[in-house]
Amino acid sequence: MSAITTSTPMSEVLQLQRSAFHRDGPPSAALRRDRIDRFAHAVVSHSDDLVASISADFGHRPEITTLVSDVSTLAIEAELTRARVGAWMRPRHPWGRIGGAAGRLAGMRTQVQPSPLGVVGVMGIWNYPINLTAIPALSALAAGNRVMMKMSELIPNTSEVFANAMHDAFDVEELAVLTGDVTVSGEFASLDLDHLFFTGSARTGSAIMAAAAKNLTPVTLELGGKNPVVISEKTAADRSAMRRAAERVALSRIANAGQTCVSPDDVYVPELATRSFVQEVFNAWGRVVPDMFEENEVTTLINDAAYDRVVNLIEDAAAKGAQVIGSMRSDDDGEEALRAARILPPTVILGVTDEMEIAHEEVFGPVLAVHTYDDVDDVIDLLAEKPAPLVATWYGPHDPEFAAFVARTRSGSVSRNDFAVSQSLPGIPFGGVGRSGMGAYHGKAGFDTFSHLRAVVGSELPISLATLVTPTADTRLLKVVRQGIAGYTKVLERRRRR
Structure with missing residues (x-):
């Protein structure tokens, strides 16, 4: 994959990643940590090149600004994510330990499994091009997804350095970096992605959301406002x-x-x-x-x-x-x-x-x-x-x-x-919230943003829930349900009188 763009149309890159995602299934914790390490190394090992390229794209930007606000923040996020990703992956028990144990004894096993979404698109911005583009991509990788990144057209030098670094660290089936002008951005936002993450202005975010809506692609928008x-x-x-x-x-x-x-x-x-x-x-x-x-x-x-x-x-x-x-x-x-x-x-x-x-x-x-x-x-x-x-x-x-x-x-x-x-x-x-955005990332919030919290419930009960909602000649169940609703009504009335 070229640093400037991929020779393969982005729709084909999407299909490559989606096919690989379905072929390989959810990655293990070990593979996710490996991807985190490769991603972080690709950034920090190119720190000098990134400092120079970001400064060239701005006209001038101090080295300390890039090293602290872009490179170091990515490194800290990578280490936190690497240390916690195994725990974040574990099934969650909505009824707690005691409730879960009681449910299992009664014949019901429930858990919520964080599942990867599939292929996540990340559209970056120019002002902190590593921090605000790489961190959401890192979170998406940690959640087990394949990732397509679109760099801002305002930072061509940075985009080239970053894309080359990622190209050397990842196969295109795992992660792809695309560059190009606003036309490319529009095409990217219109892809049939499983999730789209965008950082930028409210005006552009509205257009991105409209493009994604044509495929019912869920979006996370990080915007701004008058702070x-x-x-x-x-x-x-x-x-x-x-x-x-x-x-x-x-x-x-x-x-x-x-x-x-x-x-x-x-x-x-x-x-x-x-x-x-x-x-x-x-x-x-x-x-x-x-x-x-x-x-x-x-x-x-x-x-x-x-x-x-x-x-x-x-x-x-x-x-x-x-x-x-x-x-x-x-x-x-x-x-x-x-x-x-x-x-x-x-x-x-x-x-x-x-x-x-x-x-x-x-x-x-x-x-x-x-x-x-x-x-x-x-x-x-x-x-x-x-x-x-x-x-x-x-x-x-x-x-x-x-x-x-x-x-x-x-x-x-x-x-x-x-x-x-x-x-x-x-x-x-x-x-953000309202006009400053929707959704969140960093740490576990980022992992959850790029995961589907999938309920997995099994029943060993002797009766089916379908039986409970099917009318029969026997009215005993109906009487019990009515009594239960009447009792609950009295409970609510007592609360209101307090």
Whole structure:
């Protein structure tokens, strides 16, 4: 199989994998561990090539960003999955040990077997091309599936390195990597797969889901949204806690140049603390951004279209009355050099209103909208009315206010006092809800996503369930059933009177 594309049509690759899946049956735990090891080795042994290719595709991306957020995260996920896959494969007993034993004594044996789905398709994204493409593929392999991967068309160099590495580690019947433009992506989404996993924007995710629906292919969608951060009043009243929160928000907004689906878009700060919060954000940027420029370690926006899109959001906000505060000043030549390099200096926007595009569009750039509030309940009510984001973050103690924030808002996950902890720790399910996605992966959640929980029930009972629903002249059973329903009705009525 070529790194650029397969010489075999993708529909034939699908048939090859499906035939092999049915021929070989569910793989053993040993074979799944072997596939996990081969997959992880194919990535980590090509770390230097992946660092270089991802940087080339971006324009520039620091080595540490790729090694931590792409390569290391894959390695950690691989080791966790390898250690636990045997346990995850075991049949599950829905009645528990005692109930299961009683059922067997009565003549009923029940279990739920996690079964592979068949052939899983994974459509990757460009911003974290290993993390967000390889980890779901790894989970699908661990669940016993064959896997077809479609790399993003925006990262051709990375796609070539990754596809070559996987080609050397796997037969096409086990795993295939495909590349190509958006036309290829459309064809891929239309395949008669057993499951399709997609990471990207809500707009594209909707189109992918529509294409998959023609084959009734189930989908997992990892999307995005306007991720909010709330600075609690207790944090705002504590100078050191405020400084720490502002620094963490500031650094999280420039990670990968803001091209991160869990980056904060909007920050809500008590009104009296807003000025000091913004100053601390700029202080944090001032400590790190100059060194990033000095060492040529600034991540660039992925292409001109991405750069222009973020600039247009800023300009639209400014034209409609927002206050735009940049972290750098330069002359016309400097501005043009930054634009040519697709480097956008970190920016804060104050006074964002609902008619501004940035109030509704996920930014995907190093731009932070800061909002003020008087009563945190008003913020919670506001967030509850907005589309559910991928992550919501709270800076403050684990107290009743935080509990109310969790209970009364919707999001894929919640982080407290740091960036992305809800999706970075091993074994924690990661996924969206509503417009930020559907389904989850990482750890056991990923294994279950790519498995069918198949009920297997056997009966040694002397009578058949069919007998119970077949009318007969003997009305004794009918009387017993009626008595049982009447008794249950009384139980429910007593509960309602309590």
